[in-house]
Amino acid sequence: MLADFFNNAPLMIMLTGALVGIAATLVGTFLVLRGNSMLSDAISHSIVFGIVIVWLITGQQSGPVQIIGAALTGLLTVFLTELLVSTKRVKQDAAIGLVFPVLFSIGVLLLNVYARDVHIDQHTVLLGEIGFVWLDTVDIGAYRVPESLLSMGAMTLVNLAFVVLFYKELKLATFDAALAKALGFAPAILFYALLMLTSATAVAAFDAVGAVLFIAFVIVPPSAAYLLTDRLWLMLVLGGTISIASSVAGYYLAVAWNVSIGGMMAVMTGAFLMLAFLFGPRYGLAAQELRRRGQARANECRTVAVHLYNHEDRPNQSEENDAAALKDHLHWSDAKAREVLVRCIDQGLVIRQGDLLRLTSAGRAAARAILEPWRRGEPAGGEVRP
C-alpha cells in the first residue's frame, strides 16, 4: 500500500509542490511581515552562485552539502547587501538589485565554462521541473521515495520546528524589534537564522521549482493570508492551506493544458492572492466597497434626520418637513429622495403623518448625536406628538 503511495506520480508531484509551498510559507510569512520579502528574490537568484561553487568543489549537485552551501550563500547575499547599505551611498532596494545580479552572473558564467554537458544548465537552474521529481528516487527500506520529496519534507520539518520553537521570539522580533532587543532577545540573529533557512529551503526546492518560481511560494501565499487575517498563527495556517490548494489546482490545470507544472502552481498562488485581494472578508476590495457604501447610506439617513430635527416644531415645519422638500433642499433626485426616505422609514428613524415627516425618538437621537454630541445619553424626547 505504501509502495502504491510512493509510485503514484501525480500524488508525489502534488505532495512535493505542497511541501515547497508550506516550507516557503513558514519563512515567507515573517519576511512579508517585516517588509523584507524582496530579500527572498535576491537570495533565490544568488544561490545559483552557491550551487555552482559547491558543485565545483565537491561535485555534488544536491544533498546536505548543497543545502549548507546555499545557506551560506544566502548569508553572503544579505551580508553584502547590508555592507552596501552601511556605506550610506546606496539605498537598500538598490543594494539588493546590485548584489544578486553580480552573484547570479558569476554563477551563470561558471556554468558556461565548466558545465557544458552536466545536467545543471541555465534552464533547469532557473526553472526546475517538478514533473520529473519522481525520476530521482532513493530507496528507503522497500520503498522508492522521490529525492525531492525527502529533502522538501526534511526542510519543512526544520522550518516548522524553528517557527514552533521560536514562535514567541519571532512574533516579538517581527512586530516590535526594538522591544525584543530591549528584553534581551537577539532579533538580528533570529533574522539571520530565518534568512539561512530561506536559502536552505530555496536550494531544496530548486530541482522542483527552480530559483524564480520559489519566490512566488515565499511571497504570495503569506501575502494572500495577510489580506485575510490579523492573527499570526492563522496567517501561517492560511498560507499553508493556500500552498496546498495551489499545488493541487496547479497540477491538474498544468496537466490539462500541457504546460509547466511548477509554473502553473505558482500562477495559482497568484490566483488565490487575487481572490483574497478582491473578496477578503475585511481587507478585500469588495468588503471595503460594501463598507464604504454602507457608510454613505447611513450618512444619507443621518442627513434626513438632521434636516427634520432642525425644522421640527418650527413654524415652517409643514413646508420643510415633507417629502418634496427633501428633493429641493438636499438637492437629491426624485428617485434618490424616495429611496432614502424608504430606508429611513424601514430603519424606524422617520414616520409619515399625512404629508408631514416626523422623527421617531430613534431618529431624534440620531440627529442629536450629530448636532449636540454633548447631550448624548439624555433622553431623546417624547414619542411622536400627534
Place this chain on the structure above:
Amino acid sequence: MLALLQDYTIQTVAMGAALLGLISGVLGSFAVLRKQSLLGDTISHAALPGVCLGFIVAGARDLGSILVGALATGALAALLMLLLTRKSRLKTDAGLGVALSVFFAIGIVLLTYIQGTNNASQGGLNSFLFGQAAAILRSDLWVMGGITAAAVTLVAVFWKEFKLVSFDPVFAASIGLPVVALEVTLTVMVALAVVVGLEMVGVVLMAAMIIAPAVAARQWSHRLESMVLLAAAIGMACGVFGAVLSAVSRGFATGPLIILSVSAVVLVSLLVAPGRGLAWEAARRWDDRRRLQGQQVLTTLYRLAARHRDPRYPSEQGTVDTYYGVGTQAALAKLERRGLVKPVPHAPEATRHWELTPAGIGEAERILGGLGRSEA
C-alpha cells in the same frame, strides 16, 4: 582590434549594447533617485509573459510584436504592484514580489505552452532569459533605436517636470503639475528600457542594468543633469564592452558579462569617486583618528604638568602608555616633529620622559579652550 570593429555581427552587437546603455542609464537615474530600484527587477521579470504572448500572436520570433507584448505585460505588472500597495495593506516589497513572481510564473507557463506546440522557431525564446547578443539582427536595431529615441526625447521634453517630481513631488503638486500622471509615466518608461535590454541581457539581469549605471554615476556627480549624462555614458561603455566580449568569446552569455562590467564600475566608483568615495572617507577618518590621538596625548601631558604645578614636568612615556592601554610612541614622535613636545632625560631613571615645549603648552591650552575647560 580594427578588424574586430569591422566585423558585421560585432558592429550590430556593439550598437545594440550602446542603445541599451543609453536608455537604461537615463531612465535608471530617475528610478534610483525615486527609490524604485527594484521596480526594474519586477518589470523585467514580468516582461517574460509578454515575450511569449508576442510570439504566440505573431506566430514567429518577430521582435516588434515580442517587444510590444513585453512592454504591455511589464507595464501591467507595474500597475498591479501600484494597485496592490495602494488598495490593500500589502507593503511595497510584497507588492513588487507578488507582481514579479506571478507574472514570471505566467511567463513560464506560456513558454512551456509554446514548447508544447512544438513551433520550430521557438528556440530563440530562451535567449530572452539570459540574453544572447549574437542573436540580434540589424533590423532589430531600428526597433531598439526607435524606442530609445522616443524615451530620450520624452525625458528631454519633460525634463523640468520629471526633475521636480523626482525630488519634490509635494511641491510639484502644489504648483499644479499632474504628479500622478508624471510618476506613472516615469514608472512605465522603465518598461521601455527593459524592453530594449531583453535581447541583450535577458529578463533576469535587467534589474542591475537599471540600477548600476545610475548608482555609479551618482557617486561622481551632484547634479541630475550630469548624473543622467554620466549614467548613460557608463551604461553605453559597459554595455559595449560586455557585449563585444561575449560576441568574441562565443558561448559566454552576454547578460552576465555586461552586468559584471557595469558592477565593476560601480565598485570602483563607490571606492574612489572624489567626495563620496569610500577610500577617501576611510583615509580622512584614519587621519582624523591619528590627529585626535595626538591631541589627546598632548592634553594628557599638559594635565600632568598642571597637576604637578610644573610646566616643565617630565612625564614618563610608560605612564602615558598605561593611560591609553596602547603604545603612544608614534603619536609622541609626531608631536615632537611638530615641535610641541621634546624628550628629556630624567636621572636616575633610564626610561624615556617627555616635557611640553612652550608651543606645546600653547597648543594644549588652545585645544582645551576649544572644549571650554581651559581651567583643567
